[in-house]
Amino acid sequence: MFRLRPEARATVRVSVDGREVALPEGASAAAAVLAAGLAAIRETPVSGAKRLPYCMMGVCFDCLAEIDGVPNRQACMVEVREGMTIRPQRGARAIETDAE
Ligand code: FES
Structure with missing residues (x-):
């Protein structure tokens, strides 16, 4: 199970698929996903x-x-910020082309 360091002050609150999670400043959105305990x-x-x-x-x-x-978005490359909303990625990415 993923746990935040006990000495880290969790001051930034984000929503992960509807679950509120508090993390220290500088933590990644991926850390929030793991802390939320999603499957x-x-x-x-x-x-x-x-x-x-x-x-x-x-x-x-x-x-x-x-x-x-x-x-x-790669959640591990994004720092959390107050009020951030993180949701599961659904389906394949759409690719934009110039072809008509
Ligand atoms: S966990 Fe983000 S790219 Fe591997």
């Missing part, structure tokens, strides 16, 4: 396998989430 923050588009943040350094993309209404 998954996204599912893979092909097999539907559940995913949670893993590497915490921008490599695995298992932390993709909708943060403040913007989908496909």
